[in-house]
């Protein structure tokens with residue numbers, strides 16, 4: 001099938017590349033000329049494990065193309081994915097200007113029946129707006145479908161190729177048929193395509209992300225309580241996660257969720273609710289708790305150093321909002337850096353992927369090191385922010401020789417309490433005893 005993908009951000013590029021991998025002819029359209037030239041020259045503009053291999057294969061085998069021209073990109077395409085940014089506006093709701101601009105532009109240039117698919121996370125009712133914008137100038141029949149994505153950064157290729165489910169919002173049989181054919185190679189294991197109306201599909205995306213953010217936040221609150229009552233959140237997690245109604249995943253307590261999705265989507269869902277005169281109380285709590293959770297270890301740090309962090313050097317392991325990504329949007333690391341600098345401490349940080357982005361943002365307010373150990377040289381304490389696997393089994397002897405004090409503040413519970421005790425560390429973690 002010939003398909004077009006408008007927008008080559010994270011979602012668009014994964015969608016385009018993966019559909020090329022299943023044999024389709026894909027053209028990705030983007031207004032950013034430099035980016036398009038870069039991709040035409042075989043360079044992938046984002047970091048996502050496994051994507052580069054597929055990108056190279058499909059460009060070389062002639063199934064994946066790039067252009068800045070919308071008209072050229074959609075020529076002969078039976079389906080057009082819109083994977084455009086929906087940044088939060090000043091009032092917290094998703095800004096639809098990019099999507100509606102493309103919808104306006106598409107109307108006059110559609111030359112045959114086409115399915116236009118909203119892939120971006122968009123507020124309930126957006127498909128109606130897109131339909132109306134296209135219809136103003138369209139001379140052919142078309143359908144607008146809502147097809148939210150459930151890709152996690154770092155495992156997006158796997159999530160795309162082996163989805164738990166595919167959600168498709170449309171009431172048109174013609175569109176259902178095309179979408180079923182397109183997704184057939186990805187649902188061969190019996191994972192379902194769930195058809196529903198457009199509004200339910202749009203809400204499904206927000207409900208999924210808000211539910212997961214709530215699940216994490218609930219565990220973070222249990223962790224906070226564990227610290228006060230002398231319990232261990234890891235044991236509680238195992239105790240409840242084995243109940244299949246609760247499930248094992250997304251129960252890991254830590255210093256809060258971040259990224260480009262959960263914070264934005266929880267906020268947008270609260271906004272949609274308010275607009276419909278409904279106060280979604282859980283969401284307000286989730287946002288408040290998560291905000292506090294991010295810098296939860298700072299008061300412990302301050303207390304450990306008797307309220308005086310001035311001149312102290314804190315080593316930071318991890319900057320990205322989670323492992324296997326260079327993404328620092330809403331990353332707890334940024335909030336912790338600000339708090340530490342504010343208290344007069346200095347920070348030397350290491351992250352395998354995200355240092356470039358933090359440097360761009362903060363310049364030389366903090367120092368960056370070539371490896372995790374260099375960050376520890378002469379540091380008064382270590383603060384662990386992101387659970388990169390390489391931090392899980394470090395060389396503790398080497399750490400001892402570099403750190404000034406044997407003290408670790410661990411925002412991701414990487415180590416066992418008894419191990420830390422045996423090694424003689426003062427160890428603060430989340431939801432466990434010090």
Ligand code: UGA
Nearest residue numbers: 149150151152153216250251252254257258259261321322
């Ligand atoms: C999330 C969803 O998981 C995807 O299904 C969705 O498609 C995507 O948002 C999106 O809307 O585009 P992502 O933001 O890439 O994906 O990251 P997750 O792996 O879901 O992690 C989100 C945050 O939760 C991270 O900060 C992570 O550290 C935190 N987290 C996750 C926890 O604190 N505890 C957990 O047990 C799991």
